Amino acid sequence: MPSPAQIIDKLVTARIGLLLKHPFFGNLATRLQIVNADDWCPTAATDGRKFYFNTGFINSLTPKETEFLFGHEVLHCVFDHFLGRKGDRDHQLWNIAADYAVNQILVDTGVGEMPKDAKGKDKGFQDDKYKDWPAEKIYDEIYKKAKKQGYDLKKLGELLDQHIDIDGNSSSAKDPNTKGKNGQPTYSKEEVKKIKDELKEAMISAAQSTGAGNLPGAIQRLIGDLTEPKMDWREIIQQQIVSTMKSDYTFMKPSRRSWHMDAILPGMINDEKIDICLALDASGSISKEQCTEFLSEVRGIMEQYKDFNIHLWSFDTEVFNPKVFTPDNMDELEEYELGSGGGTEFECNWEYMKNEGIEPKKFIMFTDGWPFSSWGDEHYCDTIFLINNPYEKNIEAPWGVTVHYDD
Numbered sequence: 001m002p003s004p005a006q007i008i009d010k011l012v013t014a015r016i017g018l019l020l021k022h023p024f025f026g027n028l029a030t031r032l033q034i035v036n037a038d039d040w041c042p043t044a045a046t047d048g049r050k051f052y053f054n055t056g057f058i059n060s061l062t063p064k065e066t067e068f069l070f071g072h073e074v075l076h077c078v079f080d081h082f083l084g085r086k087g088d089r090d091h092q093l094w095n096i097a098a099d100y101a102v103n104q105i106l107v108d109t110g111v112g113e114m115p116k117d118a119k120g121k122d123k124g125f126q127d128d129k130y131k132d133w134p135a136e137k138i139y140d141e142i143y144k145k146a147k148k149q150g151y152d153l154k155k156l157g158e159l160l161d162q163h164i165d166i167d168g169n170s171s172s173a174k175d176p177n178t179k180g181k182n183g184q185p186t187y188s189k190e191e192v193k194k195i196k197d198e199l200k201e202a203m204i205s206a207a208q209s210t211g212a213g214n215l216p217g218a219i220q221r222l223i224g225d226l227t228e229p230k231m232d233w234r235e236i237i238q239q240q241i242v243s244t245m246k247s248d249y250t251f252m253k254p255s256r257r258s259w260h261m262d263a264i265l266p267g268m269i270n271d272e273k274i275d276i277c278l279a280l281d282a283s284g285s286i287s288k289e290q291c292t293e294f295l296s297e298v299r300g301i302m303e304q305y306k307d308f309n310i311h312l313w314s315f316d317t318e319v320f321n322p323k324v325f326t327p328d329n330m331d332e333l334e335e336y337e338l339g340s341g342g343g344t345e346f347e348c349n350w351e352y353m354k355n356e357g358i359e360p361k362k363f364i365m366f367t368d369g370w371p372f373s374s375w376g377d378e379h380y381c382d383t384i385f386l387i388n389n390p391y392e393k394n395i396e397a398p399w400g401v402t403v404h405y406d407d
Contacts, residue, residue: 001055001059002055004055007053007055007058007059010058010059010066011034011053011058012034013063014029014063014067014069014112015029015070017067017112018070018071018111018112021067021111022071022109023206023210023214024206024207024214024219025070025071025111027202027205027206027209027210028074028078028202028203028206029071029073031202032049032050032051032073033049033050033051034051034053035050035051035053036052036053036055037052037053037054038054038055038056041053041054041184042054043057043159043161044057044058044069044162045073045163045164045184046076046077046082046164047187047195048077048082048195048198049195049198051073052162060115061115062113064112064113065112065115065116066112067111067112067113068106068113068114068115069112069115069160069161071102071106071109072099072103072124072160072161073161075102075105076098076102077199078199078203078222079098079101079102079134079222080196081098081101081102081135081163082163082164090143090146091163093139093143094135094139095159095163096125096142096157096159097136097138097142098135099124099125099159099160099161100125100126100127100130100133100135100138100142101130101133101134101135101138103124103125103126103160104127104130104131105216105219107126108131108216115160123160124160125157125159132218134391134392136391136392137370137392164184164185203222203223204223207219207223221393222393224394273305273306273307273308273309274305274307274308274309274310275309275310275360275361276308276309276310276311276360276362277310277311277360277362277363278298278301278310278311278312278363278364278365278366279313279314279315279319279349279363279364279365279367280294280313280314280338280366281314281315281316281344281365281366281367281368282314282315282316282320283315283317283343283370291338293388293405294388295333298310298333299330302325302327302333306327307326308326308327309324309325309326310324310325311323311324311325311358311360312324312325312333312336313349313352314338315348315349315352316343316344316345317343317344317345317348318348319348319349319352320338321336321337321338322356323336343372344367344370344372345371345373346365346367346373346374346375347373347374347376347377349363349365349376350376350377350380353380354380359380359381360382361382362382362383363381363384364383364386365383365385365386366386366388367386368387368388369385369387369392369395369397370389370392370395375397375399375400378399378400382400382401383399383400383401384400384401385397385400385401385402385403386403387402387403387404387405388405
């Protein structure tokens with residue numbers, strides 16, 4: 001067995017290799033403090049500040065496999081996989097999904113080499129079908145697979161590293177150096193927030209020093225979300241709704257331009273009534289918080305206009321609870337109930353409108369942007385997709401207008 005100094009030297013050399021070949025990964029890897037964790041960690045782990053390692057595991061890796069391992073831990077930091085993003089999902093299945101997501105990026109980018117076992121088989125999870133998939137979408141698929149296998153996770157494979165869950169909900173520890181029952185460090189919610197802020201600043205700095213053209217696509221999009229100013233989505237929606245209003249000319253309201261002319265010019269008169277359709281995605285991938293936000297925004301639209309005719313419904317694989325709202329019954333929105341929370345088929349919205357003879361001036365869909373198949377009928381009506389997806393913020397509909405919800 002090599003000495004502790006030799007293992008540290010191996011890890012430092014791997015970080016230097018990343019700096020030279022993949023500066024973004026190298027910059028973020030260099031900021032992680034290298035810490036021996038033989039007492040609780042069988043492989044490697046990170047908490048966003050430290051790189052924990054097991055001596056035997058690191059000794060078993062080649063130099064390129066060690067580079068891959070550092071890249072693996074860096075991407076867990078970049079994509080916030082251990083800082084509350086898991087939600088109430090199964091811990092082990094979420095870890096597998098997160099590994100699929102980061103390993104695919106490393107393979108596509110050519111960062112090091114995937115560690116292999118004695119038989120030359122990859123130790124980590126990787127499948128080209130998950131290219132550009134976020135961990136949440138991968139989780140949904142492997143959850144179905146695990147369910148069929150009776151949740152025998154051994155059939156799915158083994159994780160490359162140890163995943164620390166530091167979302168701050170399971171521990172009240174005030175000292176981040178305090179160790180839990182299994183020897184892992186524990187964290188307070190305040191400490192978790194500090195780590196998130198530190199990682200955000202480190203990511204932006206590493207991206208700026210590397211150059212956008214040298215970053216994987218998924219990371220480019222993530223950095224863009226953090227740094228690029230965006231037009232408020234409410235303004236875009238309002239512009240789209242206003243565009244449906246009819247305008248005409250009338251001599252009952254002369255134009256102000258005629259005040260300084262010999263002729264009297266007609267003024268503009270606007271029909272202030274809006275007539276639109278709104279569909280709320282109530283599929284299983286939509287959280288209760290998102291549903292509440294959707295309904296809140298519907299009320300916001302109602303309160304902006306004196307007169308309106310809003311046809312509202314919710315959907316998953318079919319349409320539920322269609323209801324027409326006007327100023328006379330807008331208070332009933334508080335009692336509106338969404339659908340069943342099943343799968344997601346966008347086409348059901350167009351089938352419903354066609355069957356009911358509804359031809360809206362503007363159709364707005366509140367959704368997370370994850371349909372099972374097509375996005376609907378692009379030739380039927382003007383459509384706006386308002387996408388609220390905290391995990392994949394760069395989804396673009398193949399047609400219509402895409403607007404991203406952002407607090």
